[in-house]
Amino acid sequence: MIRLTRTIFSIALLALVSAVSGKAQASVGEVSTEEVSAPAPSSSEPAAWKVGSLSVSGLVDGFYSLNFNHPADHVNGLLNFDDRGNRTELNMAILKVSAAPKPVGFQLTAGGGRAFDIMGATEKAATDMRFFEEAYIDVKPAPWKGLELDFGKFGSWAGAEVIDTPDNWNYSRSLLFVWCAPYYHFGVRASVPVGKKFTTGVALVSGWSNIVTDATYRTVGLTGAWTPTAKVTWTNTYYGGPDENAANRGMRNLYDTVLQLAPSGKTTFYLNLDYLHDSPKYSPGFAVGGVAAAARFQVTRKLSLSPRLEWLDDGSGMATGTAQQVK
Numbered sequence: 001m002i003r004l005t006r007t008i009f010s011i012a013l014l015a016l017v018s019a020v021s022g023k024a025q026a027s028v029g030e031v032s033t034e035e036v037s038a039p040a041p042s043s044s045e046p047a048a049w050k051v052g053s054l055s056v057s058g059l060v061d062g063f064y065s066l067n068f069n070h071p072a073d074h075v076n077g078l079l080n081f082d083d084r085g086n087r088t089e090l091n092m093a094i095l096k097v098s099a100a101p102k103p104v105g106f107q108l109t110a111g112g113g114r115a116f117d118i119m120g121a122t123e124k125a126a127t128d129m130r131f132f133e134e135a136y137i138d139v140k141p142a143p144w145k146g147l148e149l150d151f152g153k154f155g156s157w158a159g160a161e162v163i164d165t166p167d168n169w170n171y172s173r174s175l176l177f178v179w180c181a182p183y184y185h186f187g188v189r190a191s192v193p194v195g196k197k198f199t200t201g202v203a204l205v206s207g208w209s210n211i212v213t214d215a216t217y218r219t220v221g222l223t224g225a226w227t228p229t230a231k232v233t234w235t236n237t238y239y240g241g242p243d244e245n246a247a248n249r250g251m252r253n254l255y256d257t258v259l260q261l262a263p264s265g266k267t268t269f270y271l272n273l274d275y276l277h278d279s280p281k282y283s284p285g286f287a288v289g290g291v292a293a294a295a296r297f298q299v300t301r302k303l304s305l306s307p308r309l310e311w312l313d314d315g316s317g318m319a320t321g322t323a324q325q326v327k
Contacts, residue, residue, distance in 0.1 A: 048096075055098045061091040061113070061165045078326060080178045081115040082171065089114050091165065094133060101140035101148065109133040115163065119183045124244070125212035129153060133163060134184070147192040153211060154189065156182045157201065157223045157237045158256040160272035160292065169306035174292040175326060179312060179319045180274035181256060182208035182239070187217055200224045207244050214246045233260045243278055250280035266298040278318070286316035 048055035067076055067085030076085045081092075094111030110132050120130025129135070136152025159181040161168045187205030194200055203221035207213045219241025227233045235258045243252040253276070260270040272292045279285035290312035297305045310327065317323035 048098075053099050053102075055096075055100075057096045058094060059096075059111075059164065059166065060093045061115075062089065063091055063171065064088045078175065078178065078320060080118050080173055081165075082173075083118070084114065091115050094164070101138040103139060103141035105138040105140075106136065107138060107154075108135050110135075119163070119209065122209045122244070124210055129211055145192075147190065149188065149190050151188045153184055153186045155184050156208075156239075157203070157221060158182065158239060158254060158274070160258045160270050160294070169294055169296045169304075170308055174272070174294075174308060175310050175312040176272055176274045176290050176292050179314065180254065180276045180288055180290065182254075184209055185219070185221070186211040187219075189221065191223075197228055198224065198226050207241065208239070208252075210244055213244050214249075218242050219252075231262045234258070235260075243280075245280065248280045248282050250278050250285065252276070252278045268296045270294055276319075284316075286318040288312070288314050288316075288319040 048057040050056075063082055064087070065076060065082050065085050069085075071077075071085055074085050074087055076083050082089075090113045092111055092113035092115040094109055096107075096109045098107045099105040112131060116130060116133070119133070120127070123130050132153060134152075134154050136150045136154045138148065138150050140146075140148040155163060159177050161170075161173050161177045163183065165171060185203065185205035185208070187203060189201060189203035189205070191199055191201035201221075201223045203223075204217050205219050205221060206216045207219050219239060221237070221239045223235065223237040225233060225235040237256040238254065240251070240253040242249050255275045256272070258270055258272045260268065262268045270293070272294075273290075275287065275289040277285065277287045290310060292308060292310035294306060294308040299305060312320075312326045314320045314326070315323055320326075
């Protein structure tokens with residue numbers, strides 16, 4: 001992959017105490033409130049520890065990124081969590097505690113590291129919550145026929161990738177994850193299966209990657225995942241509402257779609273398309289969009305190869321700071 005003539009090699013040092021994804025990626029054919037839009041993770045993840053009715057797991061994730069351009073500021077341009085070059089970095093260390101909704105449960109994921117610094121950089125008021133990746137209550141009474149409600153801070157439905165590194169195909173995140181999709185939301189969301197092949201969800205949240213804003217609970221999220229067969233999953237997600245710029249507030253709209261194909265148990269593909277448009281009140285509107293395609297080839301039980309190609313169009317420069325197309 002080429003990013004502005006920069007070639008980056010990342011050596012990831014991952015230590016799994018036990019991994020259970022907070023916004024876990026759905027296995028093909030399975031969808032829940034948290035699992036609407038992301039490719040399937042590795043099946044070799046260890047199970048969480050059980051402490052009574054609680055599930056407890058953790059993750060320590062570090063990396064060394066070698067940038068052959070040797071930037072003086074040690075910054076890998078256009079990247080996010082692995083944005084530090086020619087140095088060793090702690091990406092994240094997290095502890096997860098959860099209880100299944102029977103009928104009330106919760107998910108709590110707390111930690112620190114470079115990823116938490118980046119996710120918390122946009123938090124304007126509830127700064128103490130930057131140490132929590134997710135913190136929400138989960139309600140799913142049996143008579144509700146699969147309807148599930150969450151309230152609190154949770155990962156976004158948008159995108160083909162998620163925050164926790166082991167639940168992605170590549171160590172680095174795609175340009176779409178960095179420049180088009182939100183990290184998390186705060187508010188309420190609901191999902192419900194409609195038949196055996198479709199699950200839909202709706203959310204009312206406080207904008208993007210912020211808990212408290214002047215536009216609290218004015219962003220709407222809609223999502224739907226269709227699984228016609230065990231080998232095909234197509235997810236469409238929309239978020240729309242006011243952005244966080246109080247002085248020049250505009251309406252922000254994001255459309256995200258992910259098509260995942262699993263022709264065999266050892267080969268999986270996904271295609272992700274994003275289109276983001278913002279229309280500020282006092283300045284020209286702008287759009288950012290792109291496409292990412294990836295494959296995952298399971299060579300052995302513990303080894304897989306995952307190439308990814310992507311293209312990002314930021315013609316106005318409002319997202320990346322420079323008018324450009326990146327691939």
